[in-house]
Amino acid sequence: MYRYLIIINPLGFLYGSAGAFLSPDNLVGRSGAKFPPDAYTLSGLFFAANKTEPFIDHEELKKLHIAGPFWAELNNPEYFYLPIPWTKIINQEENQTDEWEIRDGQWYRSEETKDIKPDSRWQTINYWEDSAAEILSNGGTSKDPWKYTSILHPKLTKTERCVQEEGGLFLENSVQMGYSTGDNADQETCLVYLSTHEIPDGWYCFGGENHLVEINSMKLPDDSWILQLLKQKIQRSCALITPGVWGSTRFSRRYPDPEHTTFPEPSHILTDRPSPYRYRVGDNKGKGRLGRGRYAVPAGTVYVFDEPLNKSWWGDRKEPGFPDELEFINESGFPNEWFPNEGFYLKQLGCGLCLPLDITGVD
Template structure:
């Protein structure tokens, strides 16, 4: 079970995390955008810091470290962090709507609201079990992401002095700026000592502190509640083998018959394993994933928590992807599902 909230407060711009830099040869802008850093980034930090701080033997850490995220929160209420809004909920400033299942097990919604667009993609974890979308909007428990993408001129320094190159010394790069009142939040089975760390491929400086998850907290209660006929993903879901990805586990223990999904187009899921110092070097792993917010409805009860999902439901590349919080899901109420 996850024991800690890992709270990451960025210090300044997170350049590079917003995607490929801009140049005359690369005008695609944010096509490679990837923010916030995924759980694999945090796992890499744990293993890196463990070399010097030794809070667990390497093999023990490899077996027992589970991380998941990313989420975000207000510094004043970290325990009530924000998670992706399930796809059956559609909320904007003035209206709300929900998808439901008809008696024929078909997704349907109010035909008078077909033109509604979702303005919000996040909801607080404390509002997860609200009976309907209208209550979430009434209590203002939904939000937009507290970061924005900006572009700025980045200097390219001379090799032998701290001056910009005389020619082509500046290039335009994408960056992310996060509101200082907010922080990123991850779930973990281990805690990092509080302090400043380099975090992510660009080596950004961040302030990290950890907070124990209380047994009476909403997230603890949800994680220990068995999923019956409905659930929604909080993180990207990668199911299947090392060679093929599926929309749900192709496993004999998984109730595949009559499954219904409410989802969006697949998203890239990529991370690196290995060390720069080894002959093999770092190996990039990439595949498509089912996006966060995807809703699953089963014909037969699943009767498992995410913690009880077998590891062979997930690909294993370096670490089983379950250790990186892949496919973390929580039970959710859907109108029309008994």
């Protein structure tokens, strides 16, 4: 089970993906821009930091599980924000809400409210079990607390501090963390990830351009309401709170293939277009890098099943004990066969972490 909140406070700018393409009309490369960094970015930082100044046995570090990304107000990280399920439509600007439900075996929205468009992407975890109207009235929803900005960088010559004549300038698509947009709009924000292990507090280089961040590990108590929520078993409906890459092959799927796994085929899915999910791993000799590119089912995706799943993502066990925990997960939690295994299980990167969800019309 996750035992720590990893709190990342950017000290200035952070790196944002350069996007899907560059063109004369799109020099900054905002198309397909991706932020915040997925869990594999933080997992790489764990191993890099441990290699420089070991703080944990390497074999123990191989058991690392991380999930995210999430974000929070810096002075209140335990009440972090996670993606809103697609069944809940919240429009902060118009103060309007709506929810999808199941009627006559189909997704349904009322004619009176079906034109409401969501403008909020995040909600606080403590309002997970509340309705869209309750979340809005309690101020538990927010838009992205960051903004993209382009920075012009010079590439200097090797012998003097002058810009190279050719290719001497380039644009970086950076991100600046700002303030929350809810009732506490004056609160500074930070990134948050769930982790089974802690990392020593300090300053680290984080992300593709090695921007400086301050990292702190916050231990969750045994009776934490966050852990209690993560332990709840999923019955007939759930929503992803992290991107999901399914299947044991190199194909991207909307859910694990029932023909090759024990996963029941969903009767209903509510989702958006897939999101890029790309990471790099080293070879067995610790040299070189191997890039893995997939498409992930985006966080917020909702699944409905004909029969109760009766499993949680983790399982019931209070303390993970390796290798026994792997056998236990196969029996009581999401089986490892549901996740791609290309060098390691993507379950270790929090892939497809989900929570039970109440939907009108679903028993």
